[in-house]
Amino acid sequence: MGLQITTAVPGPVPVLAEGWGWRHAGRKDPAVSGASFSIAPGERVLLLGASGAGKSTLLHAMAGVLGDDGEGEEAGRLTVAGLRPSDARGRAGLVLQDPESQLVLARVGDEVAFGAENLSVPRAEIWNRVRESLADVGLDVPLDHPTAALSGGQKQRLALASVLAMRPGLLLLDEPTANLDPEGVPEVRDAVARVLDSTGATLVVVEHRVAVWADVVDRVIVLAAGGGMLADGPPAKVLAERATRARLAEAGVWVPGHTPRLKLPAAPAPGGPLLQAVGLDVARSRKTGPVLRGVDVDLLSGQALSITGPNGAGKSTLALTLGGLLAPSRGELTATPALHRGAAQSPVKWKSAQLVARIGCVFQEPEHQFLTSTVLDELEFGPRRVAKLPEAVVRQRVDTIAERLRLTRLLQANPFTLSGGEKRRLSVATMLATSPDILMLDEPTFGQDANTWAELVTLLAELVADGKSVVSVTHDADFTAALGGAAVRVAGGGVQPVQTLRRAA
Template structure:
């Protein structure tokens, strides 16, 4: 590859986050050509997001730690992080997308042309004055992507860009990315645990192993179902090798959920039968324009039976997270009622004892300075014994017991949030997109926890787009939205 054809070059990258005993990435070399499309895959915690952070230039200052090696990038960078909410910079979606073009000093007409086009490309077809706080997690992913596309970057970095989207919305976002890059020399590096749907759009797939080391750098065709089954010289097939490493590959069946022991998940008594009737939830945003009320749910009726895993499904923006958070007592119903759940009037201690809620943004539930302390915290406050060692080992976090929770990868943080909320074995278990960012092994642990908790009497509900998890649910509540989501602006 000629020097002029190189978009990004990484040499000898080593990164040890503050508070971690070992580097996340150690000695990585990677080159991305101009116009090249690269998929970056590997098990949870292998350093995929760290590589994107390095290419985006955010290691060492915004993210503290020990950094060495060199990273050279030619051209501007558009970056969509794993937590899309962290990329929001404005209270209205139009202003948020316009932020990049405005900072580039473009004329006003060009700024808003790019903004409108980017929002349309990603399928976020709300008025530009819609509050960013009224968006679902999946809609925030689309917003972050629109902001990146509006910059027309030379290097586009996407970290799990479709993880919280339903299949139709995910296909729309992939099409938006491909369409935006067509006919340009913009390079793409995309991290996606389920990379198969990207194969037809990629030139290379780079697989990271422990320590962020590249174990394979192959053409997507080498990872299709036919090629994966052919061992080389009698050796283990690439399919088997990558599957054992935790990589999700097309055509490979999902693993079975782990058989989690009752001692880790069984509540003291049977969980409640939760009944939702006529539920309406309005989300209120206050800003310079006054108060904006957005209808997120209207007229919802549902049942969450005890001893069952209920999958809460539906398209992005349908109100799945709102329903789960309302049952958890974190949102106040505008109308209707939720029976059987503790609700907003319960004392904090009683709510914590009876209900475990794992939010879509895992960092919102993290309070301690060490991973082990996080797992033990709620149980200690409630006087409930927690076997932290066994919980950490089950969720593949035992090697991180002394690490700071905010120095973990996105998938690791999500598993830690689950452990922190559920290690004291509540009777009501509420999960919001619990399997996002998980490799095959860690998926089996998370899914196994949900299935086992229900089997041992808990009431378990999970808002999810994960068809593999839905297949193990004994009950389903589907929201057929998106919700009407009316807006009323009051001075």
């Protein structure tokens, strides 16, 4: 879907919704229904709701990029600056939940300049904005740096810088800090606050972790999963009032000071190694030099391993290499007999059917691994075509996983129409359905509300208790503490020693 940009009109933008709703084509239930609110020019709003409540759909609608006739069914009325959103596209800037889907050009500087160029900003002013925006979001790379060489977190910073350079009157942010390292979260939030202070722009930000934005916004709007509004008011009232907090927590909203309840199985003693890396150098491609050198790590049965570290350090590259999807630049990656079971010792030499039955990889961008047109077909694809399980076993396994990860009502939906959190759960579920010995997850808790987060942690802990190896690339400290096991930190071109963790009480 192309983004059309028209000449911008300066100044903050009001938004009005009157019983607004949207149903995606081919879906039985609406993504949003009964949304009614008025956002004043310059107001700063935190938009909350359970995973799948329609937050991203509403942001896309405000930006005027939701879809043309035939792509869905609209109800009620939604206006931006008194206009249909599609007629006010130059006044809104949207940072998508998946930043990679928003990248257009090959070089960082050109990417940040693109929106401002389309708004006819003078050339000299454009490049001043480019440098300012990159500095504001903490993306310290040359202007000619390839956008394809950025990590997921760096792409998220780039997408935000590109929108900030446009100086929109309405700034729409969809999980803007979800893939950032802990140090980058306040940096990016403060950059947004500075832009708002200088431009007076209206802000609507979606973020599951409420505490990040609670001091920046002056209003909280909560969408109810079944339609309508669950809460609307100042942060101090919505997030502090006991009765409201209880309703939000029950709905899965990340209420500050409230921790989801977990009932985890006892953590087993780690078993023997399944995969061993010795002196491993890893690179993003054969044309680039190693991002990590001399990695020594064992993946053990019955153990969770979290890979942490700053954006761009090489966490995802390490996971893809351990998962057999990238060839090591140097060193040895060897599967033990318990894992290779007669196949080659090196995972990178395995055929796809051999690989997915032994190591399941969940990518940082969920859409990269979707193959079919319905959620049900996606879940059944691995166990039916790869594992070649009997039909009764396939159905039982798929039904159980879909129920655990709250995908049952979405079985006939197109995977590409799901919310970001739903896509993430589906990507995890497709790998779980093949029951691999090692599960490799990149940012598994992205886009999850408190309830789905707790269910995902519980399910992964059960896998560990069953003797599986669960490896997670993550910035989520709560997830790492809850799952326990061990952790390594990737930084400075290497991997720091393994740290043994205890599960958080």
